[in-house]
Amino acid sequence: MRFSECHDLAIHGLCCLAAQPKGRLLAAKDMAKALGAKLSYLAKILQILAHAGLVEAKRGKAGGYGLSRPASEITLSDILGAVNGGPRIYPCPGTRRCSKSKPCAIRAAFDGADRSMTRELGRVTLSRVVADLRAGGKTGNTPWLQATLVQAGA
Amino acid sequence: MRFSECHDLAIHGLCCLAAQPKGRLLAAKDMAKALGAKLSYLAKILQILAHAGLVEAKRGKAGGYGLSRPASEITLSDILGAVNGGPRIYPCPGTRRCSKSKPCAIRAAFDGADRSMTRELGRVTLSRVVADLRAGGKTGNTPWLQATLVQAGA
Numbered sequence: 224m225r226f227s228e229c230h231d232l233a234i235h236g237l238c239c240l241a242a243q244p245k246g247r248l249l250a251a252k253d254m255a256k257a258l259g260a261k262l263s264y265l266a267k268i269l270q271i272l273a274h275a276g277l278v279e280a281k282r283g284k285a286g287g288y289g290l291s292r293p294a295s296e297i298t299l300s301d302i303l304g305a306v307n308g309g310p311r312i313y314p315c316p317g318t319r320r321c322s323k324s325k326p327c328a329i330r331a332a333f334d335g336a337d338r339s340m341t342r343e344l345g346r347v348t349l350s351r352v353v354a355d356l357r358a359g360g361k362t363g364n365t366p367w368l369q370a371t372l373v374q375a376g377a
Numbered sequence: 378m379r380f381s382e383c384h385d386l387a388i389h390g391l392c393c394l395a396a397q398p399k400g401r402l403l404a405a406k407d408m409a410k411a412l413g414a415k416l417s418y419l420a421k422i423l424q425i426l427a428h429a430g431l432v433e434a435k436r437g438k439a440g441g442y443g444l445s446r447p448a449s450e451i452t453l454s455d456i457l458g459a460v461n462g463g464p465r466i467y468p469c470p471g472t473r474r475c476s477k478s479k480p481c482a483i484r485a486a487f488d489g490a491d492r493s494m495t496r497e498l499g500r501v502t503l504s505r506v507v508a509d510l511r512a513g514g515k516t517g518n519t520p521w522l523q524a525t526l527v528q529a530g531a
Contacts, residue, residue, distance in 0.1 A: 234483055299486055327519060328509030329388055332453055336497040343493040347486045355482030365481060 232260050233268050233306050234299065239371040240278060241294035241353045248287030249371055257370035268306075275305030294350035300341050302349075386414050387422050387460050388453065393525040394432060395448035395507045402441030403525055411524035422460075429459030448507060454499035 239254050251269060255262040269288055272278045279291040290297065326334060356365045393408050405423060409416040423442055426432045433445040444451065480488060510519045 238483070299490075327513055328506045329392070331509070332498065332501045332506060335501075336453075336494045339497040340490045340494045343490040344486065347489075352482045352486060355485070359481055 228264075229268060230303060230306050232258060232265060233272060233302055235367065236265065236268065237272065237277065237290070237294075237297065237302060237349055238353050238356060238368060240288055240290050241297075241349045242357070242368055242372060243289070246289075248281055248285070248289045250287045254288070254371060257367045259367070272302075272305055275301075277301065277305055290349075294353060295348050297349040298345045299347045299349075299352070300345035303344065304341075382418075383422060384457060384460050386412060386419055387426060387456055389521065390419065390422065391426065391431065391444070391448075391451065391456060391503055392507050392510060392522060394442055394444050395451075395503045396511070396522055396526060397443070400443075402435055402439070402443045404441040408442070408525060411521045413521070426456075426459055429455075431455065431459055444503075448504035449502050451503040452499045453501045453503075453506070454495050456503075457498065458495075 235258050236254055239257060240249055243249055251266050252262055254260075255265045258265070269278060269280070273280060273291075276291055277297060278288050280286065280288050353368075356368055359365060389412050390408055393411060394403055397403055405420055406416055408414075409419045412419070423432060423434070427434060427445075430445055431451060432442050434440065434442050507522075510522055513519060
């Protein structure tokens with residue numbers, strides 16, 4: 224699995240949505256501002272997350288983004304899977320004529336590590352992360368999350 | 378942890394060294410040829426691995442690289458740790474003013490996944506990978522490994 228700004232924004236963005244009061248939508252521009260992200264880039268990520276069934280958008284003046292299912296039913300593994308089209312930590316370049324259908328021993332070892340990581344991240348729900356972020360937020364650890372709550376008037 | 382060509386070459390390079398008959402050194406240029414890698418890039422990786430105490434170099438005409446400890450005492454986790462200066466799958470960009478000393482809940486969750494992956498890869502020794510590669514090699518799965526054995530005259 225390769226972690227990039229894309230994964231990072233997807234996770235942080237979903238935390239922002241999960242932290243909103245029930246039923247309140249968040250505009251992409253407010254989210255982008257809070258996360259210090261480029262709006263056009265964040266919009267693409269939100270599109271990927273919508274396609275994966277994690278967020279839904281409502282258009283119009285009172286529109287914005289919200290989670291499409293409860294935060295307690297979304298795990299970190301779901302998020303990475305949505306961004307990657309399935310988690311994989313070892314992107315075998317295949318330049319050494321390894322067989323794609325029959326993974327070599329190196330790839331097999333990393334597939335095992337993948338499964339172990341996926342299991343671990345599959346145990347962590349978005350609701351738990353947000354609860355922990357809020358608890359840590361008292362020490363000023365998560366200004367980005369607070370910012371979306373202020374912007375949404377929560 | 379970010380996987381790159383650097384990690385990939387480090388793992389494949391060490392497999393080549395582990396596959397050599399006892400005491401036989403492998404020249405960097407032969408390894409680079411077998412792995413389809415640029416010699417200057419591979420040389421830098423070998424330097425990192427030497428610094429981490431995984432390989433040692435002998436200069437001169439009969440020189441080359443060899444493992445500095447038995448392949449049964451080197452794990453995939455050791456290799457990634459050597460390349461990364463310690464494994465970490467979630468490189469928090471820190472652009473959101475998260476505290477470095479006190480990881481946020483997102484980072485903490487990924488640190489847990491890191492530990493799980495490291496544990497898994499720490500169980501896989503280089504000698505096991507090479508034995509598995511050789512078993513798979515009968516189906517033509519690892520031409521790069523065979524190439525280093527031919528070049529070394531093994």
